[in-house]
Amino acid sequence: MNRRFLLFSLFVSILSFSTSICASLRIPKGFEELAEGQTILSDVSIYGESLGIFKISVDLENIHFIEPNKIINAILKQYPDSHNLKGMLSKYFDGTFHRNSQLSCSSNGDQPGCDFIDTNNVDIIYDEDNARVNVFISDKYITSQKKDKTYYAVNAESHNAFIHQQNINFVADKNYQSASIQGNGTLGIIEDGYLNVDWNFQGQRSKSKRKNDIFVNNAYVRRDLFKRFYLQAGIMDSKDIFSNIGGNINLSQLPLGKIRGFRAGSTLAWVNVNKVNTGTPINIFLSHEARVDAYRGEQLLSSFYLKAGAQALDTRSLPQGSYTISLKVYENNQLVRTETVPYTGLGELTSRTLQWFIQGGVPDNEGYVGSKNDKHQDDKVFQAGIRLPVMNNVALTSGVAYFNSANFWESAIDWSHGFDMGWVDGVMTSRVSYLHGSEGSRGTIQQLNYNDGFSLSFYRSEMKATDCDNQGVNRYSINGCYKSTNIMLSVPLDNWYATLGFSTSMNKGRYITRQDMVDYDPNYSFGVPWETVYQSYSKSSTWQAGLTRTANISGLNITTSLNAFLRNDSSYNAQDKGMFVTLSLSTNTHDIEGNRGTFSASSNVQTSKRAGNAISYNIASSQYSDDTGENEKGISINGINTDTITSSLYGRAGGQYGAGAVTISDTLNKTGGGNIINGSGNYSSSFILDREGLTVGRWGDGTASSAITINVNQGDTSDSSKVNVSVDTSGQSEVKGNSRALFTVPGYRESQVNVDESTLASGGVSSEIKSGTGVRKIFMTPGKVYNRDVKIESHYTWMAHLLDETGNAVEEVIPLNVISWAPLGNGLVTFETTQKMKMLYVMKNNAYLQCGMKVSKMRDVIRYVGETTCKSINFASLPSAEKKQATIMTAKAKSNTSLTVMNN
Structure with a gap:
């Protein structure tokens, strides 16, 4: 923040007090220039949504919008159908507004009712601490429905760009080396359309043998229609169908592989989930500002701080289900009354709306393990799916897939319910599905989850065919037949946490790589790790029970756990059973200079019928060079009995140009003799190419993405000052002056960017932001970039003795x-x-x-x-x-x- 402007703000506060006593404002000598006003760039928002950066003139009492037509157009874009709004705005924005800075939360210590002004037309509150203007308009010009929009709008200041993300991983020892690269490129082509390419490379080497593969998972063009539907064509896998981008349609066993063709369907990508009511409305009338506590029985669900008037409670955080809520109204921290209202939680929007998709084309066999054994390949495919809400808490999902060789259909029912029965007051979700294939395959899934202080989960899936051991005669029989069940119960017991789990799995006729086998499988050590092996039969089952307790004593975290297990595995001809006890200690450290670090130690004593008795241990220490948690270096030592000792050195670094990590470890085997040195590492970053050139920055999430860029302009180039930039979906960085920083963010997701002065000062230089500071919320479709200009000034502080x-x-x-x-x-x-x-x-x-x-x-x-x-x-x-x-x-x-x- 400009120091002169802070002085100006302090002076204004003093003058504001004096104006309550004196009828006329007297300007002290030396401050006449400040009293005449300053022209600055200010972030203007309306009801919490930013309209953009605009020029304003600010003096001691008033502000004036220098370009009123621009802000009027921005407001009309937010509320295009509001009655008589344009005429009213034109009348008032041509004049001046009183600052009303005393109503800003940053100026009055977040007093109740701050950042709000009741107006019959239009008024503003000027937040002088953040150089921000909040606009308020009467309800007779804009309705509450317009304020509470269900669908996002693309930020008007964004433009098209090519955005690419890359993530490199490697691991190497003297016997095996592997490197992989994951890439995703997105190009914005129109306001609501983009191109996306998702690819990966895998290179492996074992002794004298090598294998390199490159796969294109997606290469398509997409266009959204009316924020509710989309059209897509190209190479596509099925992952978007299972997310909000493609309607969030879950068909777990229906063969929805990669295809070359087209897709059309509904989308939830544009839905602003923060503005969608998830339950029946709860209204309350207040004559004064009050705190309203919502209870279900004795359980406090939420607290609301509300202004006087007819208020609707935000029910998004309330549990799902049907129950009675008691509303306790407090005025000045005194309980004045209690009201009882019925409530029904409707669940997420995704479970209450009709969603669908259709797609057709040619099945893509790239990377298909069993293709070399197929007797014939499918050359046509048509697939479709629909999710239909039956009731508020019940949804039916169905899908079909037609190939040359076989046809499939799957149906599923999802049910959720919130209980209100005394001690049973948790939420249960469940799913049952069934798959039918014309070539004889059948599949089922049963799933149940319940959470009520304790948690219970059950998951069972099964796929069977007329001939499990056919080694890929039909396209979708390459994984043969399988059956798996998993049950987990977790219960808090005073200061302890108890778990009981059971899992079993069976596979017949499947392909598996050697590196995915258990190390005691007879076929594990034969051939190269990436070689595919046909496994005719495998079965395993495990019971495990455990008790865990965590305590904190003077900053030392102590975790103790006791576990017992029973295992059966077809790869081993005897049952294994045993138990293990674990003790771990960890603490955070701070040295005199304020550097942060961690230290941990753990020991595990295990007894097993198969492996015998063993004591393992681990000691680790790390040091952080800043508060981001990304820049770390450390060392760890672990071993088993006295037979093997592994020491590791590692380092992580992240910042403006991406993030990376390197680990080097050395394992000494006293039993077999010799040692094995292993290295691994990764580097992730992104780059964009737009009208301002090429910029390298931080990795996003590897999906079709948008980008936020920060241009930091600094007049003095002798030293680089810094500003702190944080993006809630992409981390934070200290950005140098006269540079452009890139933050890759997920597409179809609102991101919040905050630009603030840096607390780091190197080389005796600090920075002061002249313009571009503050918080901004931004929503963009993939392939879009939003640029923010920040102007900073370097500051040097000197101390001298003049003679x-x-x-x-x-x-x-x-x-x-x-x-x-x-x-x-x-x-x-x-x-x-x-x-x-x-x-x-x-x-x-x-x-x-x-x-x-x-x-x-x-x-x-x-x-x-x-x-x-x-x-x-x-x-x-x-x-x-x-x-x-x-x-x-x-x-x-x-x-x-x-x-x-x-x-x-």
Whole structure:
């Protein structure tokens, strides 16, 4: 924040108090320029939604919009159908508005009712601490429905760009090396359409054998229609169908592989879930500002802080189900009444709307493991699915898939219910599905989840065919037959946490790579790791029970767990059973200089019928170089008994140009002799290409994405200042001056970007943001980029002892090339400049002095000069800028105007 503007704001606060006493405003000498007003760039918002950055003129009492038509058009775009809105806005925005800064939450300590003004037409609150204008319009011009939009609007300041993300991973030892690259590129082509390519490369090497593969998972063009439907064509896999981008349609067993063709369907990508009511409305009438606590029995569900009037409660956070809510109304922290209302939670919007898709084309066999064994390939496919809400908490999903060789259909019922029966007051969700194939395959899924302080989950799936051991005779029989069941119960017991779990799985006739086999399988060590092996039969089952307790003693986290297990595995001809006890300790450390670190230690004692007795241990320590949690270096040592010891060194770094990590470990095997050195690492980043050129930045999430760029403009180029930029969906970075930072964000998702001054100062230089600070919410479709310009100014803080040529202290001088000045007595001064300087120029009476500024040491942002000799010079020897300043100071002295220590 501009220091002059902070001084201006402080001065305004003092004057605001004085105006309540004096009828006329008297401006002290020296502040006339501030009283005339300043032109600044301000973030303007309406009901929490930003309209953009606009020029405003701000004086001590009022603000004036310099370009009123631009902000009027921005408001009309938010509320295009509002009655008589344009005429009213034109009438008032041509004039001035009272600042109303005393109503801003940042100015009055977040007092109840702040950041709100009741108006019959239009009014504003100017938040001077954040240079932000909040606009308020009467309900008679805009309805609450318009304020509470269900669908997002693309940020008007965004433009098309090509955005690419890349993630590189590698692992290597003397026997096996592997590297993979995941890439995703998105190009915006129209306002609601884009191109997307999703690909990956895998390279592997084992001794003298190599294998390289590259796959294109998606390469398609998409167009959205009316924010509710979409059209898509190209190479497509099925993952978008299962997300909000494609309607969130869950068909778990229906063969929906990659195809080359077209797709059309409904989409939930544009839905603003924060503005969608998820339950029956709850209204309450208040005569004063109040706190309203909502209870279900004795359970506090939520608290609301509301203004006077008819208020609708935000029910998004309330549990699903049908139950009674007690509303306790507190005024001035005193309970004034209790109201009882019925409530029904409707669940998420995705379960209450009709969703569908259809697609057709040619099945894509790229990467298909069993294709070499197929007797014939399918060359046509048509697939479709629909989810139909039957009731508020019941939905029916069905889908079909037609191939040349076989036809399939799957149907599923999803049911959820919130209980209100005494001690049973949790939420249960369940699903049952059935798959039918014309070639004889059948599949079922049963799923149940319940959470009520304790949690219970059950999942069972099964797929069977007429011949499980056919090795891929039909396209969708390559995984043969399988059956799996998983049950988990978790219960809190006072300070302990108990778990009981059971899992079993059976596979007949499937393909599996050797590296995915258990290490005691007889076929594990034969052949290269990536070789595909046909496994005719495998079965395993496990029971496990455990108790865990976590405690914190003086900052030391202590976790203790006791577990017992029973395992059966067809790859091993005997049952395995045993138990293990684990003790782990961890703590956070801070040194004298404020650096943060962690330390942990753990030990595990295990007894097993198969593996015998073993004691394993681990010790790890790490150090963080900043508060982002991304820049870390550490070491760990772990071992089993005295047979093997593994030591590892690792480092992670993240910032403006991506994030990476490297780990090097050495395993010493005393039993077999020798040691094995292993290395692994990764690097993730992104780049965009738009009308401003090529920019490298941070990785997003690997899906079709948008981007936010920050242009940091700095006048002084001798040192790079920094600003702190944080994006809620993409992390944070310290961005250098005169650079452009890139943050890749998920498409179809609202992101919040915050630009603030950096707390880091290197090389004795700090930064001050002149424009572009603050918070902004942005929604974009994939392939769009939003750019924000930030202007910063470097600030150098100096401390010097000024002496004349005879060694006496130089005092009572007027500086000519600083922005702030503080004499400390006996010639000792501190001052601030916006540039590095070699000479300090000062004026004493009608004489001029130049003082050399040679830095002896720096600490934080202070540049210590020490003793420096000031030599007399004549007016003609002053630099041009200092000559102008000296002329101004001389003129002010002659007019008896108080001299200031600030120049222009």
